[in-house]
Amino acid sequence: MTRTRVLLLVTVGLGLAIALPFLAAAGWRAAYKAGKAGAFSGRGTVVMVVLDNVRADHTSLCGYARPTTPNLEALAREGVHTCRAYAPGTWTLPSHASYFTGVPMLDHGAHELPVVDAELASASYARGTGIPIRGLDDKLPTIAEQMASRGYQTAIVSANPVVGKESGLARGFRHGVVSPSFGALMDERVVGAVADTLRDDLDPLGGPLFLFVNLAEAHQPWAAVPEGVGWVPARDTLKFHSSSANNPWYHFPPPEEPSAERDAFLGHLTDVYDYGIWRADRSLGAVLDLLRARGWCGSDCRVVVTSDHGELLGEHGLIDHGFYPWEGNARVPLVATGTREAAIEEPFPGTLVHALALDGTTAGARPGVSQAAFGQAHRARASGGRFYAERMTAAWAGTVKWVWQGALLAKYDLAVDPAETHPLPADDAPPAFTSLRERTRDFSAGQGGDDALREQLEAAGYLEPAPP
Ligand SMILES: [Zn+2]
Numbered sequence: 001m002t003r004t005r006v007l008l009l010v011t012v013g014l015g016l017a018i019a020l021p022f023l024a025a026a027g028w029r030a031a032y033k034a035g036k037a038g039a040f041s042g043r044g045t046v047v048m049v050v051l052d053n054v055r056a057d058h059t060s061l062c063g064y065a066r067p068t069t070p071n072l073e074a075l076a077r078e079g080v081h082t083c084r085a086y087a088p089g090t091w092t093l094p095s096h097a098s099y100f101t102g103v104p105m106l107d108h109g110a111h112e113l114p115v116v117d118a119e120l121a122s123a124s125y126a127r128g129t130g131i132p133i134r135g136l137d138d139k140l141p142t143i144a145e146q147m148a149s150r151g152y153q154t155a156i157v158s159a160n161p162v163v164g165k166e167s168g169l170a171r172g173f174r175h176g177v178v179s180p181s182f183g184a185l186m187d188e189r190v191v192g193a194v195a196d197t198l199r200d201d202l203d204p205l206g207g208p209l210f211l212f213v214n215l216a217e218a219h220q221p222w223a224a225v226p227e228g229v230g231w232v233p234a235r236d237t238l239k240f241h242s243s244s245a246n247n248p249w250y251h252f253p254p255p256e257e258p259s260a261e262r263d264a265f266l267g268h269l270t271d272v273y274d275y276g277i278w279r280a281d282r283s284l285g286a287v288l289d290l291l292r293a294r295g296w297c298g299s300d301c302r303v304v305v306t307s308d309h310g311e312l313l314g315e316h317g318l319i320d321h322g323f324y325p326w327e328g329n330a331r332v333p334l335v336a337t338g339t340r341e342a343a344i345e346e347p348f349p350g351t352l353v354h355a356l357a358l359d360g361t362t363a364g365a366r367p368g369v370s371q372a373a374f375g376q377a378h379r380a381r382a383s384g385g386r387f388y389a390e391r392m393t394a395a396w397a398g399t400v401k402w403v404w405q406g407a408l409l410a411k412y413d414l415a416v417d418p419a420e421t422h423p424l425p426a427d428d429a430p431p432a433f434t435s436l437r438e439r440t441r442d443f444s445a446g447q448g449g450d451d452a453l454r455e456q457l458e459a460a461g462y463l464e465p466a467p468p
Pocket residue numbers: 052053091092093160308309
């Protein structure tokens with residue numbers, strides 16, 4: 001063999017050695033796009049799912065008589081679960097901020113702003129809602145950023161517009177989509193959005209995947225219940241929004257005025273809500289099936305599913321969510337697979353969802369279980385002073401719950417009084433609860449009635465006028 005031929009062979013060999021992996025990679029990527037190959041990067045995938053607005057006691061996972069959550073039950077059989085997780089906040093923004101950072105609400109401060117606040121002028125507004133908010137502090141690292149620094153590909157698919165860029169909650173996610181409004185990304189659309197993200201945005205040969213999904217089928221606006229579901233009668237759609245004068249909330253008869261009309265409204269509300277939970281659970285099942293089929297979720301896949309708050313369905317004379325840490329609003333389900341936890345301690349503080357997803361364990365310091373909510377002067381005025389007037393703080397230990405709401409300072413034993421209808425003396429409240437009350441008061445200091453500023457903002461179109 002001449003020296004030239006040897007040189008030629010060596011050159012060709014070297015060229016192939018360099019090019020073949022690239023060709024193989026290109027072939028794999030093309031096959032993945034065509035649905036003919038799974039993701040090579042699927043090992044180590046972490047999936048966090050928030051079933052928005054799902055209260056624990058309306059899931060069949062937690063013993064509800066209607067079969068609302070078969071997919072959540074199937075997932076729970078593969079891992080650990082609790083029906084006594086308490087969301088870190090009373091609505092979407094504070095709860096997701098804690099889920100993404102592991103920081104309690106009173107520390108991260110992401111919340112709806114009171115109507116009057118020194119920061120209002122520089123406030124951002126939650127996408128698709130018109131709610132003035134203080135977004136997530138940009139100095140707090142998010143789980144998406146933490147996962148990215150560990151080499152993960154990060155993606156978000158959120159049906160709830162609040163979990164977006166404006167609130168700071170989408171920080172750190174490289175791929176995905178956030179719905180522009182409530183109701184736009186539901187059912188097959190949200191599953192399709194996950195499919196598109198997996199196919200178009202992710203590299204099947206890149207790092208492992210961290211995927212966050214918010215499913216909002218159980219959140220208002222609720223869809224009509226069609227004929228033939230079986231366990232729930234057909235129902236018309238039921239829409240309301242807290243800022244609308246047509247909100248039935250403002251006309252909702254108090255519990256001391258029982259009536260057939262009140263019962264009929266609550267029955268309708270409960271039916272469309274339960275059907276919404278079933279739809280959210282159906283989307284959860286479809287998303288998990290998709291991840292498995294595309295090779296992203298194998299036996300070592302870590303999946304953490306919970307909710308960000310529940311929904312009041314007439315308890316304490318209330319409907320809606322976001323302002324009262326009563327059980328219907330506060331208690332959510334939690335299911336986790338692929339973690340190092342053998343069981344979930346109860347009551348479970350929602351702030352630990354972050355650690356459970358990030359590291360697969362909640363070992364270490366255990367934060368207290370608590371929730372706080374704040375009065376809103378304009379909402380209180382709109383409801384004739386019946387609602388939204390008071391700050392409220394709750395804390396849980398074992399089956400005992402302490403509640404502070406203005407003049408009310410009470411203890412409830414949830415083991416014998418799950419409906420919280422028999423307040424007990426709260427003389428033995430722990431010092432931590434007292435300090436929580438003080439922090440809640442300080443956090444919301446300044447809320448009140450600067451009507452001139454409010455009218456200015458309304459005129460400028462920043463705030464919707466308070467309903468009459
Ligand atoms: Zn929410």
